[in-house]
Amino acid sequence: MVLNDNSSVWTELLDGPGRLDRLLRQAAIRHGFTYSIRSIWGEKRRWMGAVASIKNIKNPIGQTTVPGNSTRYTFADIIGRSPRLQNAKRLAELASRSDSTVLLQGETGTGKEMFAHSIHNASNRKNGPFVAVNCGVLPKTLIESELFGYEEGAFTGAKRGGRQGVFEQANGGTIFLDEIGDMPLDIQASLLRVLEERQVVRVGGQRPVAVDIRIIAATNKNLVEEAAGGNFRPDLFYRLNVLSIDIPSLREREGDIMELANYFVRKISNRLGKVVNHIASGVKFLFQSYDWPGNIRELENIIERSISFCEGTTITLEDLPEYLKRKQPVAGNYSVADLNLRHLEEQAISEALSKFDYNISKVAQALGIGRNTLYRKMKEYEINTGD
Numbered sequence: 263m264v265l266n267d268n269s270s271v272w273t274e275l276l277d278g279p280g281r282l283d284r285l286l287r288q289a290a291i292r293h294g295f296t297y298s299i300r301s302i303w304g305e306k307r308r309w310m311g312a313v314a315s316i317k318n319i320k321n322p323i324g325q326t327t328v329p330g331n332s333t334r335y336t337f338a339d340i341i342g343r344s345p346r347l348q349n350a351k352r353l354a355e356l357a358s359r360s361d362s363t364v365l366l367q368g369e370t371g372t373g374k375e376m377f378a379h380s381i382h383n384a385s386n387r388k389n390g391p392f393v394a395v396n397c398g399v400l401p402k403t404l405i406e407s408e409l410f411g412y413e414e415g416a417f418t419g420a421k422r423g424g425r426q427g428v429f430e431q432a433n434g435g436t437i438f439l440d441e442i443g444d445m446p447l448d449i450q451a452s453l454l455r456v457l458e459e460r461q462v463v464r465v466g467g468q469r470p471v472a473v474d475i476r477i478i479a480a481t482n483k484n485l486v487e488e489a490a491g492g493n494f495r496p497d498l499f500y501r502l503n504v505l506s507i508d509i510p511s512l513r514e515r516e517g518d519i520m521e522l523a524n525y526f527v528r529k530i531s532n533r534l535g536k537v538v539n540h541i542a543s544g545v546k547f548l549f550q551s552y553d554w555p556g557n558i559r560e561l562e563n564i565i566e567r568s569i570s571f572c573e574g575t576t577i578t579l580e581d582l583p584e585y586l587k588r589k590q591p592v593a594g595n596y597s598v599a600d601l602n603l604r605h606l607e608e609q610a611i612s613e614a615l616s617k618f619d620y621n622i623s624k625v626a627q628a629l630g631i632g633r634n635t636l637y638r639k640m641k642e643y644e645i646n647t648g649d
């Protein structure tokens with residue numbers, strides 16, 4: 263397992279080495295990595311307490327999915343009813359019906375890879391391969407041969423008979439170019455050629471090989487700004503920016519936070535074989551006021567950590583990492599009692615909405631208030647209507 267100081271894998275600070283170990287071990291096993299304790303305790307002592315998002319620890323060549331369709335997600339797995347997310351899903355569903363290039367833009371952890379899987383699985387290429395390449399971690403020395411393949415004798419150590427690159431491996435299916443904004447400039451020119459001609463020429467070869475591929479690219483960078491700064495080729499940007507879909511951050515999807523949190527509690531407690539089925543109101547309040555820079559991945563990691571440390575059936579503030587506890591909102595203009603009452607009211611409304619599937623009449627009836635009062639309170643607490 264390779265832990266890289268510069269990567270965004272270190273998403274959370276924890277309290278102690280034992281906990282770090284356990285969480286890393288669980289995550290590593292889940293993602294099929296071999297976990298070696300020495301890789302942490304050697305030079306990485308100063309990272310003590312960090313939890314890696316193992317998903318980001320790609321193998322050295324950056325290819326995250328082997329050829330053959332090993333996608334895990336469909337649209338049904340993408341949780342959230344906020345209007346922004348629903349809109350992104352609608353666009354992605356439409357995109358899955360065509361063969362055009364898709365560009366997924368969104369912050370880290372917002373679900374871009376889930377969208378890419380879902381588009382592939384809903385497309386008529388679903389029985390073909392889905393090959394994911396992380397353009398940000400491909401070492402410069404390997405990048406061309408990994409992408410475009412090589413002919414026998416192309417360089418010292420080249421395999422007999424040569425090797426297919428990922429574009430050839432994805433033939434008949436979808437190639438997912440993750441973190442496209444991190445692709446080195448010199449490779450961007452070759453990539454543009456492949457996108458334009460739908461042909462690859464292997465390193466050390468001359469013969470173009472036709473590839474029938476659907477391209478989905480993803481980035482957490484603003485490619486317009488990257489292009490303006492000279493880090494991304496504008497012509498490649500235009501070639502990729504055909505069906506562009508913005509995946510909203512979690513803080514822009516406030517109504518989704520608790521739905522996702524509850525979903526992860528169910529899923530993760532099942533997986534860990536623990537009976538944890540509630541989230542304390544203080545935690546909910548904190549979740550709703552936090553700005554989630556790591557988005558859904560961060561929420562998922564926090565729930566996993568909390569369930570691991572939870573000694574009862576309810577996740578409490580005690581189970582949260584220190585850095586999050588420190589973010590507890592201050593009372594502002596409200597007294598603590600007011601704040602608690604407001605919070606309880608907000609919580610009751612959110613729970614009723616979720617229980618009655620956003621049926622306003624039923625929710626109002628259950629809460630013993632009129633529909634107009636309910637709408638007013640939803641507006642006050644910025645709870646969306648679930649449309």
Ligand SMILES: Nc1ncnc2c1ncn2[C@@H]1O[C@H](COP(=O)(O)OP(=O)(O)OP(=O)(O)O)[C@@H](O)[C@H]1O
Pocket residue numbers: 317339340341342368369370371372373374375376377440482558559562
């Ligand atoms: N809407 C969602 N519903 C359920 N789980 C989600 C959702 N969005 C993201 N996740 C989960 O959050 C984690 C991060 O998602 P994903 O890897 O797709 O994000 P990403 O945008 O590709 O991240 P990065 O840019 O860092 O590669 C995954 O474990 C995924 O299952």
